Amino acid sequence: MYRKFLSALIAAVALLTAATAGADTTLLNVSYDPTRELYQEFNAAFAKHWKAKSGETVTIKQSHGGSGKQARAVIDGLEADVVTLALAYDIDAIADKARLLPADWQMRLPHNASPYTSTIVFLVRKGNPKGIKDWGDLVKPGIGVITPNPKTSGGARWNYLAAWAYALKQPGGNEVKAKEFVAKLYANVPVLDSGARGSTVTFVERGIGDVLLAWENEAYLAVKELGPDKVEIVTPSLSILAEPPVSVVDKVVDKRGTRKLAQAYLDYLYTPEGQEIAGKNYYRPIDKAIAAKFAKQLAGIKLITIDEVFGGWQKAQKTHFEDGGSFDQIYHR
């Protein structure tokens, strides 16, 4: 009796594993914090597209968190088929430390492997009581600026570099003046949260500060969630072009046999359908025709790139955010 039960159990387990192995069309997308809504919509669309194209049912799992933390999870063994992170530096780290993908991963997809872009804008309280128009207003005495800690938050690094670039591009601007400007700006920061969502909560729920430096898509989401009677968006004269890149993780997809699917998943981001979803979620589509559709919500803004002003992420990270970098210096004077 007991033996019979045991063999039945073994048979059931074997059947179950066989079933899951047969339908092994799951994909794990390891992403960063504010893409939750974007990928929820995109995954559903891609599953439908893939079913129509190949007849296979695909289940896409998502994982979200701080960009650096997510990269570390992949390095430490989280089996991500694709990574869609906040900055190239974090995917570089996966290539560099765990050798899960080749060093030239960013050349494999168009547009620096970034199917959508974003930028940094200001979120201020309704009616903009402190009259904040541009970066220059942030260093005035009595202005509270909310931004996360660039050491722990990818978004905060974009904020920091955008402020630096603004000062650099002013008439007579140079590295010394830029550092002074950023130091003055951070003297106005009362709280350094560890992540972008934390800063949004500090600004919105705790009522601290006059202006929040935020991802454009986070800012629009905040306005949508809270209503335009609480906060409004201010677009500065200049900001930074944030390119959140995507990549297949080669070693993982080869091991799991999901390369074709993973590649199709990323390619679909570049199709008009994928671009449309990015635009709907307040990202800037790279497809010009689709971008034109969203031109009204995504204001024209002069965007500088990290490559032209800072010489790429590796260099920017080293100069500004490593221990002893410019961010440490402005706190250690």
Added chain:
Amino acid sequence: MGWPAFWEAVTAPRVVASLRLTFGASLIAASINAVFGLLVAWVLVRYDFFGKKLVDALVDLPFALPTAVAGIALTALYAGNGLIGGLLEPYGIKVAFTPVGITVALTFIGLPFVVRTVQPVLEDLELELEEAAACLGASRLQTFQRVILPAIGPALLTGFALALARAIGEYGSVVFIAGNMPMISEIAPLLIITKLEQYDYAGATAIAVVMLIISFVLLFAINALQWWSRRRSGKGD
């Protein structure tokens, strides 16, 4: 990582400031808990009142609550627009986003350790002993000092040590209320996370090692004190 690099990593001003803050705030929080935890345990053991069972259960709340939830709730309460923070704001007292806020969070999570270690000992403490002391002419203070304290001392020290150890390693509840300003309100565990975020595993380990050593020395000292106090009260083993 060689010795010079290790030394440089752990003596950076930011690291030193964070270690001072972590151990300072933890010691203060554990001391507050030793006093008020004893009071709570005393009231729960010696008095009967309406809702006592509920209060007794509430003591365990910091154990059960996820630390992030505790941190966010405390921040909401103590921020300038919060229930308690709003009352303190007019007097210029800021709790959230200052080292005071960190101490508040550490006190919150440490309280049950003291209460739960002292409570059973107090329950076993015979009232007759105190009555005998009173009969022999001891004042209430003398009774407390000479009769009650030696009996509950070891348990109280254990509770203090547990609360301290928990506070030193605490991360989740503190990061929300701390404000995380370099040199002012950055706790050492946050710096470890920061280092990890930069893929500086060696630097993170260096800070962790220093924390481990200081914690070990502290706990060793507390245990030595306990051993000494037990010997002095004639119950040495």
